[in-house]
Amino acid sequence: MTTPARDIILESTGLVKHFGGRGLLSSPTVVRAVDGVSLAVERGETFAIVGESGCGKSTLGRLLLRLIEPTAGDVRYEGRSIIGLAPDEMRKLRREMQIIFQDPYASLNPRMNVRDIVGEPIWLHGLARGRDKQERVADLLRTVGLIPSHGDRYPHEFSGGQRQRIGIARALAGEPKLIIGDEPVSALDVSIQAQIINLLEDLKDRFGLTLVIIAHDLAVIRHMSDRVAVMYLGEIVELSDTNALFDDPLHPYTRALLTAIPVPNPTDRQPKPLLQGDVPSPAAPPSGCRFHTRCPHAQALCREAHPELEVASEGRQVACHFWREIRNAGAGALTAPVPSPALTQRLALYRTWRERQDSTGTPTA
Numbered sequence: 001m002t003t004p005a006r007d008i009i010l011e012s013t014g015l016v017k018h019f020g021g022r023g024l025l026s027s028p029t030v031v032r033a034v035d036g037v038s039l040a041v042e043r044g045e046t047f048a049i050v051g052e053s054g055c056g057k058s059t060l061g062r063l064l065l066r067l068i069e070p071t072a073g074d075v076r077y078e079g080r081s082i083i084g085l086a087p088d089e090m091r092k093l094r095r096e097m098q099i100i101f102q103d104p105y106a107s108l109n110p111r112m113n114v115r116d117i118v119g120e121p122i123w124l125h126g127l128a129r130g131r132d133k134q135e136r137v138a139d140l141l142r143t144v145g146l147i148p149s150h151g152d153r154y155p156h157e158f159s160g161g162q163r164q165r166i167g168i169a170r171a172l173a174g175e176p177k178l179i180i181g182d183e184p185v186s187a188l189d190v191s192i193q194a195q196i197i198n199l200l201e202d203l204k205d206r207f208g209l210t211l212v213i214i215a216h217d218l219a220v221i222r223h224m225s226d227r228v229a230v231m232y233l234g235e236i237v238e239l240s241d242t243n244a245l246f247d248d249p250l251h252p253y254t255r256a257l258l259t260a261i262p263v264p265n266p267t268d269r270q271p272k273p274l275l276q277g278d279v280p281s282p283a284a285p286p287s288g289c290r291f292h293t294r295c296p297h298a299q300a301l302c303r304e305a306h307p308e309l310e311v312a313s314e315g316r317q318v319a320c321h322f323w324r325e326i327r328n329a330g331a332g333a334l335t336a337p338v339p340s341p342a343l344t345q346r347l348a349l350y351r352t353w354r355e356r357q358d359s360t361g362t363p364t365a
């Protein structure tokens with residue numbers, strides 16, 4: 001039996017973004033924000049990009065929409081390279097590829113009322129005029145849980161969650177096929193985060209959208225995403241189906257990110273987070289495996305040789321020299337304790353909690 005061909009809507013190959021600059025004593029520095037990212041997003045899925053702050057997620061999101069130009073590599077949207085497209089062709093495509101930002105306030109023009117903010121893409125792309133346009137705006141406001149009379153007000157009159165709804169209505173106005181959410185809920189209270197996540201999921205089903213969600217926190221994407229790319233210092237270190245990633249994380253960085261998810265029972269003793277220290281500067285990334293300076297399993301080889309992404313199983317890729325040994329835990333060749341008791345305890349607590357959530361159908365917090 002042959003596997004059906006994947007319907008890829010967005011694809012990057014060897015995508016690189018280096019920012020130039022001047023360091024101390026005016027020596028030239030190169031910030032390797034994104035360093036060779038290849039990924040493929042399937043039509044209709046929710047694809048998450050996760051990693052700590054400074055790992056290059058926003059830069060990657062902007063590259064995927066060609067809001068910034070890559071240093072190298074390619075981006076294909078519906079099979080066609082968008083790098084090098086003429087401005088008017090790119091403008092037509094922009095209607096189909098939208099972005100929503102972490103800080104809705106900064107991305108909404110404070111001097112425009114909500115009707116104009118949401119109506120602008122409709123006008124720009126010539127989708128409707130006059131009364132039709134006003135009706136479309138009213139519909140969009142209802143779709144995102146606001147009311148048409150909100151159209152008369154200005155962004156500062158709304159709460160953070162409402163402002164994100166306005167940003168989403170604006171993104172929907174051009175009738176997109178793909179929306180990239182760059183930390184769309186990170187600035188919101190936890191209860192509001194759940195509402196916005198639910199809204200995005202509803203809209204995805206209703207309009208057949210493809211979502212790419214960028215987050216620094218695995219907890220945010222665990223129930224909404226189909227697949228996850230974990231990023232560290234400009235590179236993808238693990239790419240996996242979401243359930244497999246949570247049940248059996250392969251890369252030490254993914255494991256460390258998982259320990260950062262709070263277990264929702266305050267009486268449980270919280271194991272010490274595995275991730276300590278900051279992400280090193282992308283202007284001087286560590287040699288070999290970029291994670292070696294923080295990895296509890298690092299060996300001499302890790303400082304010398306860069307691990308490439310390799311297929312671990314169907315649909316799973318990981319970039320670590322020792323993922324098999326770490327997973328098998330019996331790892332005679334490794335000197336570091338594998339896996340740490342803290343991680344074992346954390347994963348067991350997390351699984352119990354998730355099973356409880358799944359069986360009671362409690363919505364994501």
Ligand SMILES: Nc1ncnc2c1ncn2[C@@H]1O[C@H](COP(=O)(O)OP(=O)(O)O)[C@@H](O)[C@H]1O
Pocket residue numbers: 019020021031032033051052053054055056057058059060282
């Ligand atoms: N325009 C820019 N000029 C120089 N450096 C930049 C620019 N944009 C981002 N960077 C740097 O690139 C790295 C990745 O940033 P970013 O993509 O914003 O990461 P994330 O979204 O994961 O926090 C950071 O070190 C950041 O300072």
Ligand code: SF4
Pocket residue numbers: 251252253289290291292293295296297298299302307319320321322323
């Ligand atoms: S290659 Fe080495 S340093 Fe990098 S994640 Fe794997 S064990 Fe850790």
Ligand SMILES: [Mg+2]
Pocket residue numbers: 057058059182183
């Ligand atoms: Mg960012």
